[in-house]
Amino acid sequence: MTISDILRDSDYSLDLLEKHIDDLTIFQKEQKSGLTPPYTVCKVRKKEIKLTPEEVVRQLYLIKLHKEYGYPYERMQLEFAVHFGREVKRADIVIMDKIQPTVPYIIIEVKKPKLKDGKDQLKSYCNSTGATMAIWTNGKEIVYYHRKDPNYFEPIPNIPSQNQSLKDILTERVSIDDLIKIDILKTQRRSLKNIILDMEDEVLANAGVDVFEEVFKLVFIKLFDELQNTRKLSTHLEFRNYGESDSELKVKIEEIFAKAKKQWGGIFNDDEKIRLTPSHLSVCVSSLQDVKLFNSNLDVIDDAFEYLVNKTSKGEKGQYFTPRYVIDMCVKMLNPQEEETMIDTASGSCGFPIHTVFEVWRKIYKDLGIEESHLFTAEKKHERALEYVREKVFGIDFDDKSVRVSRMLNIIAGDGHTNVLNLNSLDFSRWEETTKDESWQDIYFDGWRRLKKLRSDKNSDKSYEFDIVMANPPFAGDIKESRILHQYELGKNASGKFQTKVGRDILFIERNLEMLKSGGRMAVVLPQGRFNNSSDKYIRDFIATKCRILAVVGLHGNVFKPHTGTKTSVLFVQKWDEKLCPKKDDYPIFFATMQKSSKDNSGDKIYVKNSDGSNRLDSHDHLIVEHDLYNHDGITQDGIAEAFLEFAKKEGLSFASGKCESPFDEAKYKALLDGLEVIEINFSEVLIDKNIRFEAEFYNSKIGLSDNFLYGDDIIDFV
Structure with missing residues (x-):
């Protein structure tokens, strides 16, 4: 029996203890009924003990304390008695004081696999015994504490070794290079x-x-x-x-x-x-202090601020920060270039703008022959990179807290420049009132001055000339103000009459298209219903008259959990243009569905594993979310984004090949389609009548479809 067998189906892991696995001897005894459960000889008690999941972690941690910190096994005690009046509890591991060997020095908890439970236990043990330091671990995570006083446990970067004191740990000067090594996220x-x-x-x-x-x-x-x-x-x-x-x-x-x-x-x-x-x-x-916030893409900050912002206004408005892997898929599929402008009209924490910046910076650096480093976001940028972020990338959001978060991230990524503005994207007719406010101008004037240059009409904020729009607009809530509704074609119903209320995301579709120049392209996250509700057909008709539908990518229902289980898809379009996107009545559309969920049903991310079950890390020591949207830094398999880009090259789409892109490779394209749930289908054939039956190419086979368009687990009637 192996250690993996013992830990299977438990809350324990050996991610942090892998290097000592070979030092733990496991054996089983023969009995008439067969082999006994696994045993080992305890390093401290010097006797045979049964190996349960928590005992495996404890034995490996004893080895770690001895080999990495130099503590002799003689200085350790297990199941140390801690008295609470008449009640006696047992501490998992105790390192005794060097000078007073009967006094606990450090207490370690391994039997509580959840941090909060373990921390509460440690507090009570330390307060009862007077121990000054404590450790909790389940083999996957580990935390070190200094018992500053009975009320506060203060995290510390590590515990002292056998020949150190706590003061040595606390007073040691730390640089960014040191922080990279000790970063507790890793x-x-x-x-x-x-x-x-x-x-x-x-x-x-x-x-x-x-x-x-x-x-x-x-x-x-x-x-x-x-x-x-x-x-x-x-x-x-x-x-x-x-x-x-x-x-x-x-x-x-x-x-x-x-x-x-x-x-x-x-x-x-x-x-x-x-x-x-x-x-x-x-x-x-x-x-x-031991968290390294700067990394290759600033994504460590996202979950934290989504949690903080969502505690107040964000969740009530139905807008949730888009996971970085969905953002990266959209950016890769729209293939932004250095000379192009981009905006997010519901920018949240500014994921779409910042990752667009990163994508273009990488292209600039590749063109210049500059290697991207581990601290890509923190290092001084080349002037071409700064010029791009100063003039080309914008974000708008109505939520003040989100704007402040995104401005901070944008200022840092852009070396002190940001074009993130606090405005209501949908209520553009009142922008002039907001932008004349002196206190608003004190903060946003420079970005506003740059944004105005991209107006279609210099005297109106209705339409702009952006090359790219990417957005995840709020799903929840309706717009009921007739003043706003009357500014939009989609404020009307299918019969052409203005409605009393319209979903916020519906108006964002039209608003985003108004922000695009002729030939510009858009990626927008929408609830699944917009694609298959019969009552929303007028919306799909509106989209089809304005632009070419490039792709629809269905996201897994867990992507936006734990905040919402709403199924969503990303719509990709390009506005009709005589040169960049000539109007056609019949053209192929790329459809794909996300097969790997990326999160479990509770909303916790699922990570790519190594063969031994440990989490796989990329070249920046970041965990890799398990999805099939794109290839993660050459480590995972090509996915939907790569398949779409090959499709775009095959179709000769204007944006398909940039300076760094290769021409269409038919063999590569066919290989990409193998294993992905992808359908190409002619636009005219999507116009499905209940009496029409047709054949669509699905992988290399033919399937019959009737009534509606089969889409993963759902049914779509797109237009």
């Missing part, structure tokens, strides 16, 4: 969202502050500090507790905040202060 397999949840549990929930605002400030300050050190403007990272008192630490963090506000204006007021008490701030800084 070494402890934790997410920023879970770290913030831990902070809430420890101090934020009872701190009497706006949790979003205070965490936003801390992330803002930490990003500034990382950027300063990456660009060698500081000798070591300052967003850390180097053993200062709580009051001293708060003064230091306030000073960094003041510098960041001055350099990155328009996000916080000049007089904004950190409202956490010194002791609360100390816990939060210690929680975040």
Whole structure:
């Protein structure tokens, strides 16, 4: 029997303990009835013990403490008795004090596979015994704590080795290069969202502050500090507790905040202060200091801010941050180029604009022969890259918190430049009122000045000349103001009469098309019903008259969980244009459905695994979400995006081949279709009548379709 067999179907893992597996000897005994369960000889108790999942983790952690930290097994005790009045509980592992060998020094909990349960247990053990440090691990995640006082457990980067003290750990100066090595998102397999949840549990929930605002400030300050050190403007990272008192630490963090506000204006007021008490701030800084926020794409921040923003206004309006892997698929399929402009009309955390920037920057760097580094987002950019983000990329959102998050990310990614504006995209007739407001102009004037240059009519905000629009507009809620509805063709019903209310996402379809120039292209996330409800046929007719339908990609129902289980699809179109997209009555459309869910039914991401069951990491040490939308950095298989780009080349679509793209390869295209649920079908054949029956090519076989268009588990009648 192997360790994998023992851990199967448990909440335990060995991601963090793999290197010691060979040091754990497993054996089984023969009995008349067969072999016994697996056993090992305990390193501390020196006797045979049965191996349960938690015991495997405990034995491997004993080996880790001995081999990596130098602690002798003689200094460790297992099932140490902790007294609570008459009640006695047993601590899993205790390292005893070097000078007072009867006094607990560090307590380790492995039998509680969930952090909150383990942390509560550790608190009670430490408070009862006086131990100053504690560790919780389930083999997949690990957390180290310093018991600062009975009320607060402060995260620490590690525990001291046999020949170190806690002071040695806390006072050691850390640079960005050191942070790359100790980054707890990698070494402890934790997410920023879970770290913030831990902070809430420890101090934020009872701190009497706006949790979003205070965490936003801390992330803002930490990003500034990382950027300063990456660009060698500081000798070591300052967003850390180097053993200062709580009051001293708060003064230091306030000073960094003041510098960041001055350099990155328009996000916080000049007089904004950190409202956490010194002791609360100390816990939060210690929680975040070993997280590396800068990486190849800033995506570690997404889950955290989606959680924070969604606690207030975001979820009520039916808008959820689009997962980065869906964004990347859209960006790859629309293939943006350096000379093209792009906007997101419902920008949220600015995923579409920022990832468009990253895609084009990579093309620029490839053209210049510059290698992309691990700290791609933090390093000083080439002037061509800065010129692109200054002039070509824009975002608009009506939610103030989302705009501030996206402006922060855009300012950082764009080296101090951002074109993210706080406007109501649908109510464009009132933009003039907003943009004349002096306080609004103080923040958004530069971006607004650049946006106005792209108007179709210099005196109107109705239509613009963008090459690309990408958006995930809010699904929930209706627009009921007749003043707004009367500005849209889709404000009318199928019979041409204005309606009393229209779904917000329906108006966004028309608004996005108004933002596109002739020949421009769009990707928009829409609820599944827009594609197959008979009552929405007039919407599909409207789209078909304005543009060529390029593709429809069905997303899995779990993609937007846990916030909503609404099934969605991404619609890709190109506006008719005499040169770039000549109008046709009959043309092929690319249809595909996402087969790998990417998330489980609870909304937790599913990651690509190695053959031994551990999570696979990419070249930046990031977890890889399991999906079939595109090839992740050459590590996973080609997916829907690659198949579509080959389809686009085959069809001679205007955007299919950029400077770095290869010509159409028929053999490659056929290989890509194998294994993907993809259908190409002529547009005229999508106009299905109940009495018509036709054949569609599905992989290499023929299937008969009637009544409607078969689409994964659903039925679509697109037009």
